[in-house]
Amino acid sequence: MKRLRAIPPARHYGEQLDALLAQNSAGETSALQKQRQTAYDRFMAQGIPTRRVEAWKYTDVTRLAEEVFRPVDPAGITPQTLADLPYCHDGDERLVFVEGILQPDLTQRPDTSPLKLSSLSSASESAPQEVPDNPFVALNGALWRDGSMLDIPANQKLDHRVHVLFLHAAHSDPSVIHPRLHVRLGAHAEARVVVTYAALGDGPCLNNAVLDVDLAEGAQLSLVQAQVLNEQSTHLGFTRITQGRDSHVASMDFHAGSALARHDLTVALDGEGASATLNGLYAVRDRQHVDCHTGIEHRQPNCSSRQLYKGILNDRATAAFDGLVRVHPGASGSDGEQVNRNLLLSNDCQANAKPRLEIANDDVRCTHGATVGQLNDQELFYLESRGIDPAAARDMLSRGFAEEVLYRMDDKALHADLHAILDSFFEASNERD
Amino acid sequence: MDAIADRPKTYKYGFVTDVETEKFPKGLSEEVVRAISARKNEPDFLLEFRLNAFRWWKEQEPPRWAHVEFPPIDFQDIHYYAAPKSMEDAPQSLDDVDPELLRTFDRLGIPLHEREQLADVAVDAVFDSVSVGTTHQDILAEMGVIFCSFSEAAQKHPELIKKYLGTVVPPRDNFYAALNSAVFSDGSFVFVPKGVQCPIDLSTYFRINASKTGQFERTLIVCEEGASVSYVEGCTAPVRDENQLHAAIVELVALDDASIKYSTVQNWYGGDEQGRGGIYNFVVKRGRCEGARSKISWTQVEAGSAITWKYPSVILKGDDSVGEFYSVALTNNRMQADTGTKMVHIGKNTSSTIISKGISCDQSKNSYRGLVKVTPGASGARNYSQCDSMLVGDGCEANTFPYLEIHNQGAVIEHEATTSRISDEQLFYLQSRGLDSEAAISLLVNGFCKEVFRTLPLEFSVEAVKLLEMKLEDSVG
Numbered sequence: 001m002k003r004l005r006a007i008p009p010a011r012h013y014g015e016q017l018d019a020l021l022a023q024n025s026a027g028e029t030s031a032l033q034k035q036r037q038t039a040y041d042r043f044m045a046q047g048i049p050t051r052r053v054e055a056w057k058y059t060d061v062t063r064l065a066e067e068v069f070r071p072v073d074p075a076g077i078t079p080q081t082l083a084d085l086p087y088c089h090d091g092d093e094r095l096v097f098v099e100g101i102l103q104p105d106l107t108q109r110p111d112t113s114p115l116k117l118s119s120l121s122s123a124s125e126s127a128p129q130e131v132p133d134n135p136f137v138a139l140n141g142a143l144w145r146d147g148s149m150l151d152i153p154a155n156q157k158l159d160h161r162v163h164v165l166f167l168h169a170a171h172s173d174p175s176v177i178h179p180r181l182h183v184r185l186g187a188h189a190e191a192r193v194v195v196t197y198a199a200l201g202d203g204p205c206l207n208n209a210v211l212d213v214d215l216a217e218g219a220q221l222s223l224v225q226a227q228v229l230n231e232q233s234t235h236l237g238f239t240r241i242t243q244g245r246d247s248h249v250a251s252m253d254f255h256a257g258s259a260l261a262r263h264d265l266t267v268a269l270d271g272e273g274a275s276a277t278l279n280g281l282y283a284v285r286d287r288q289h290v291d292c293h294t295g296i297e298h299r300q301p302n303c304s305s306r307q308l309y310k311g312i313l314n315d316r317a318t319a320a321f322d323g324l325v326r327v328h329p330g331a332s333g334s335d336g337e338q339v340n341r342n343l344l345l346s347n348d349c350q351a352n353a354k355p356r357l358e359i360a361n362d363d364v365r366c367t368h369g370a371t372v373g374q375l376n377d378q379e380l381f382y383l384e385s386r387g388i389d390p391a392a393a394r395d396m397l398s399r400g401f402a403e404e405v406l407y408r409m410d411d412k413a414l415h416a417d418l419h420a421i422l423d424s425f426f427e428a429s430n431e432r433d
Numbered sequence: 434m435d436a437i438a439d440r441p442k443t444y445k446y447g448f449v450t451d452v453e454t455e456k457f458p459k460g461l462s463e464e465v466v467r468a469i470s471a472r473k474n475e476p477d478f479l480l481e482f483r484l485n486a487f488r489w490w491k492e493q494e495p496p497r498w499a500h501v502e503f504p505p506i507d508f509q510d511i512h513y514y515a516a517p518k519s520m521e522d523a524p525q526s527l528d529d530v531d532p533e534l535l536r537t538f539d540r541l542g543i544p545l546h547e548r549e550q551l552a553d554v555a556v557d558a559v560f561d562s563v564s565v566g567t568t569h570q571d572i573l574a575e576m577g578v579i580f581c582s583f584s585e586a587a588q589k590h591p592e593l594i595k596k597y598l599g600t601v602v603p604p605r606d607n608f609y610a611a612l613n614s615a616v617f618s619d620g621s622f623v624f625v626p627k628g629v630q631c632p633i634d635l636s637t638y639f640r641i642n643a644s645k646t647g648q649f650e651r652t653l654i655v656c657e658e659g660a661s662v663s664y665v666e667g668c669t670a671p672v673r674d675e676n677q678l679h680a681a682i683v684e685l686v687a688l689d690d691a692s693i694k695y696s697t698v699q700n701w702y703g704g705d706e707q708g709r710g711g712i713y714n715f716v717v718k719r720g721r722c723e724g725a726r727s728k729i730s731w732t733q734v735e736a737g738s739a740i741t742w743k744y745p746s747v748i749l750k751g752d753d754s755v756g757e758f759y760s761v762a763l764t765n766n767r768m769q770a771d772t773g774t775k776m777v778h779i780g781k782n783t784s785s786t787i788i789s790k791g792i793s794c795d796q797s798k799n800s801y802r803g804l805v806k807v808t809p810g811a812s813g814a815r816n817y818s819q820c821d822s823m824l825v826g827d828g829c830e831a832n833t834f835p836y837l838e839i840h841n842q843g844a845v846i847e848h849e850a851t852t853s854r855i856s857d858e859q860l861f862y863l864q865s866r867g868l869d870s871e872a873a874i875s876l877l878v879n880g881f882c883k884e885v886f887r888t889l890p891l892e893f894s895v896e897a898v899k900l901l902e903m904k905l906e907d908s909v910g
Contacts, residue, residue: 054498329827344842348809353837355848362824362854372839372846 006047006135007065013043016071017142028121039141046135055133058320058352059262059291064234069176069206071145074098076169077200082106085165087196087226087417092163099169100177101146114156115191120147120180134264136236140178140210147180150193154186154216161411162193166209168229170201179209185219185247194224194414197235199257204232207258211239215247217271223251224414228421229258231286237263245271245300252409253280253309255290256421266295269303269331280309281405281418283425284317284349291320294338298326298364302333310405311342312398313349314429320352325359325366332363340370343401345394345429395426444702444737454643457514463487466615469514473584473618476591479598486604486614493608499771500800500832501740503676503713511678513616515643517560555580557621557637559650567621569633578662579624580635583651586622593624597655601684601721601748609680610717613649617682620650625660625691634890639668639681641701641712647678654684656691658724663694665893668701668737674710676739681716689724689751696889697745698897700737706795708767711739718745722754722780730757731774732888734897736904739768744802746775749783749811756785759885761897764797764829765904773803773820773834778844782813790882791822793829794905800832807844814844822852823881825874825905875902 017040021033048065049056077098082088093113096106102119109117152158166179183193197207207229215221227235235258241249255261267276282290296305311319325336342351353370375397383393402422409415457465466487470480495506555569557580573580579590587594604614621637641648656662668679679701685693695718704711714737720729731745741764747756758774776785785805793799799822807814822831833850855877863873879886879898886894 332827342839344839344844347812347842349842350840351837352839353835353848355833355835355850357822357833357850357852358830359822359824359832359852360830362827362829364824364852364854366852368833368848368850370835370837370846370848372837372844374842374845 003052004050005052006049007062008047009044009065012068013139014040020143032121036142039138043135043138043142046138048135055293059260059289061262067174069174072099072171072173072175074101074103074169077103077106077167079106086420088163088165089161089413092161094163094165095148097146097166097179099175100144100166100179102148110160114153115158115162116151116153118149120149120182132238132240134238136208137210137238140180140208144178144180147182150181150183152185152189152191155188156186157190158192162191164193164195166197166207168199168201168205168207170203172201172203174204176206176208179207182212184214185216185221187216188218190220192222192411194226197227197229199230199233202230202232205229206234208236209238213239213241215243215249217245217247219244219247221249222410223249224254224409225252226254226418227257227261231257231259233258235261239263239265241267241276243267243269243271243274243276246273247271248275250277251279253278253292254418255282256425259288261290264293266297267305268297268299269305270299272300273302274300275304278307279405279408281402282319283312283402283422284319285314285425285429286317288317289319294323296325296336297328298331298334298336299328301331303331304335305337307338308405309340310401311351312345312402313342313351314345316348318350322354323368324356325368327359327361327364327366329360331361334361334364334366336366338368342372343398344372344374345398391430395430398426446700447702450642452517455516456512456643456646459512459645460509461513461616465513469616469618472514473587475587478595479587482599482604483615486611489605490608490611490615493611495608499742500798501742501769501771503740506678512643512646513649514618515646555633555635557582559619559637559639560642572633576629576632577626578629578631579622581622583620583622583653590624593655594622597653597684597686601686601719602682602717606717609715610682613651613680613682613717617649617651620652623654623662623664625656625662627657628659630660631662634663634665636665636667639666641677641679644675647680650681652681652683654693655686656688656693658688659690661692663890665696665890667698676711676713678713678715683716683718685720685729687720687722687724687727687729690726691724692728693720694730696893697733698893698900699733699735700900703737703768704739704766706766708739711768712737714738714741714743716743718743719748720746721748722751722756725751726753727751728755730888732759732885734900735760735762735770735772736900741770741772744773744775746777747785748777748779749785750779752780753782754780755783758787758789759888760789761882761885762799763792763901763904764799765794767796769798771800771802773801775804776806776816778807778811778814780811783811784815787818788884789820790885791831792825792878793822793831794825796828798830800834802834804836804838805846806838807841807846809840811841812843814841816846818848820850821881823878824852824854871906875905878905
């Protein structure tokens with residue numbers, strides 16, 4: 001029997017598209033509606049990939065071909081709900097999407113903010129030029145309900161943080177959101193953007209996000225993406241960063257929560273002297289699964305990239321990291337570093353790593369490394385000899401392992417947020433021990 | 434021969450030996466498989482083995498996942514059996530072998546007559562599809578070591594062949610393994626009985642001579658409890674504008690406390706500057722550390738072939754078994770290499786080491802692809818991998834595709850890779866000391882590969898260094 005490389009998606013996806021097109025609540029132009037149809041056709045043509053496809057070797061999403069997640073209408077979120085969320089800070093410029101739709105009454109914007117906000121429904125220019133080979137990006141293109149374009153004009157430096165929150169409210173029926181966001185920084189602009197994907201209830205949900213980021217010459221962006229969905233949820237993320245000359249991105253990619261998470265993060269270093277720092281941390285337990293893919297394209301000379309992705313695995317959790325650094329023929333003076341480290345806390349977890357280098361220029365310095373291992377016995381022994389009980393010692397060392405990534409964030413408040421999320425991860429792990 | 438004299442000096446083994454060759458007609462069918470088996474007068478189980486493999490192969494598509502490009506191979510445009518005519522009545526000893534053949538191996542630096550040069554190496558010489566002769570058989574026989582051509586083994590030791598053939602690389606392992614299992618023509622068989630340390634290095638020399646042929650040899654090495662052997666393989670082919678397919682299988686079995694060291698110096702013709710001609714070297718090499726404390730070590734120096742596509746692997750089944758892989762892969766002109774290893778940890782406290790050095794020059798592509806897999810039961814597994822690439826010239830590619838699949842907490846796995854070019858500072862320093870640039874580069878490349886070269890048996894280490902120097906001369910000079 002020939003093993004299939006893709007499975008045809010079920011009818012309900014088409015029904016959702018038809019409903020969206022018929023409803024047209026945002027008064028979309030026919031051009032935009034046509035884009036949706038095209039994206040849908042592409043999704044159907046590609047189908048749901050099986051593990052026979054190399055990029056999906058470690059992540060099985062075939063159940064998405066049949067499983068039905070439906071969009072839900074936003075309700076039940078008040079400003080008080082947000083105030084209770086640990087990762088919402090006063091002073092942030094905040095955009096809140098509930099069930100994928102922007103809520104103006106929850107949005108919080110300083111009067112003086114130079115950030116220009118527009119709806120993607122009207123900004124047709126946001127249509128990505130290059131279509132990635134990913135059916136879920138196509139699905140997002142067909143079924144997204146609302147999205148925003150964030151423009152930071154040239155030479156503007158945002159002092160405050162911009163927090164974009166995509167919320168699944170509490171409900172029990174399987175729901176879906178296709179978050180869509182486009183962030184643009186003009187020349188020499190500076191900004192800090194945090195994108196959070198969260199679920200307030202325990203109900204199953206599908207979060208299929210697409211984030212586009214463009215940096216013009218000399219722009220600087222600190223980007224944090226935190227996925228803290230619930231244990232019933234599926235997260236599919238696609239982030240595409242394009243960088244101009246001498247621009248810099250510092251990205252933090254954080255995953256703790258969903259049953260299954262898959263994130264593709266691609267960075268195109270399209271201008272000479274651009275640099276990108278990608279940090280990532282994933283913590284999984286029970287039967288959670290996370291799969292982080294990074295792809296850095298060194299297209300121009302003298303660009304540099306740094307990647308550090310670390311994973312903590314417990315119980316029967318599985319994780320995969322697939323990182324690619326590609327140096328194109330003209331990109332001399334490229335400097336790439338990629339490191340993936342995994343900490344296994346139980347005997348039943350599985351870590352897979354695929355750090356890849358594709359180099360087509362001789363004037364480069366590229367390295368990568370990957371390690372998988374457990375806590376160091378000698379370190380444990382040392383702590384125990386100082387009177388620390390074994391469980392606490394394990395805890396300390398595991399947190400220290402995570403801290404190597406987290407301390408790279410300049411933002412102290414965010415640093416504390418992510419630590420708080422990790423706390424609950426360790427607590428849940430320790431309860432079982 | 435004159436036409437070849439005009440060619441660059443790159444490939445000194447590019448000559449054709451003028452011997453009468455007997456070939457089967459082109460194409461592959463059940464008849465051809467049966468005919469090969471009949472020609473070798475094989476026992477029935479081997480014919481069945483071949484036919485099973487062939488029937489499965491017919492249903493399969495050639496794999497395409499490697500990072501190499503080549504036009505589809507027409508498997509019906511290949512002669513699946515070629516042998517020098519003089520071999521028809523199998524020679525009883527080396528004295529009966531066609532002197533032309535002996536001269537060929539002499540020119541290749543592999544004297545089949547037991548003379549001073551490689552006095553402590555026993556050689557099995559394979560010319561196109563058949564084994565021409567095997568040296569030192571008497572010394573080995575005294576120790577109980579069996580070293581002979583595969584065809585001979587099938588006649589004299591069918592029980593051993595039946596027991597071990599296809600146990601490491603099953604016929605349905607993959608497309609090319611099935612093809613080989615159906616049509617393999619000859620190869621070497623080594624059996625080292627319990628407790629015997631094979632006193633001399635064993636070696637097989639493969640030579641493709643006839644045009645439009647494929648070479649499908651099969652090597653099987655078995656080391657019983659406590660035995661050890663060091664085995665070396667070398668290969669060359671004439672310069673031709675066509676591509677020739679070489680799809681071999683090597684199987685190694687190491688029982689308790691056994692140790693097998695397998696070294697390859699591969700120098701098939703790699704095609705010219707425009708990428709015309711050369712050998713497609715699609716080989717399946719795998720060893721199984723069956724017993725506790727067994728050890729299998731692969732060393733390869735890959736300096737030839739238009740396309741190299743192979744992954745010498747070790748299945749670490751026995752507790753405390755050890756797998757090693759040392760590789761230097763040099764590509765120049767338009768050669769392509771996608772090579773690496775697989776280490777599959779199954780037993781407890783198994784360890785593996787991978788050292789891979791890739792050097793790409795000119796317009797070539799050089800990829801390392803490797804898998805380290807630790808299965809749930811393999812507690813205490815340890816792996817260290819290091820893959821370094823060096824680029825010489827800005828038209829080449831160096832890629833690294835490592836896979837780490839770790840299903841056991843107790844495993845300690847480390848992988849490191851670097852990609853760089855020869856540093857100008859180092860070159861300048863050496864040149865300021867009076868070395869010309871060629872010598873300086875050669876010295877630096879040698880240093881880069883040293884970790885691998887020192888694992889080769891001495892004579893081959895010298896050969897490997899020379900081989901690399903020769904290849905680099907044309908690329909850098």
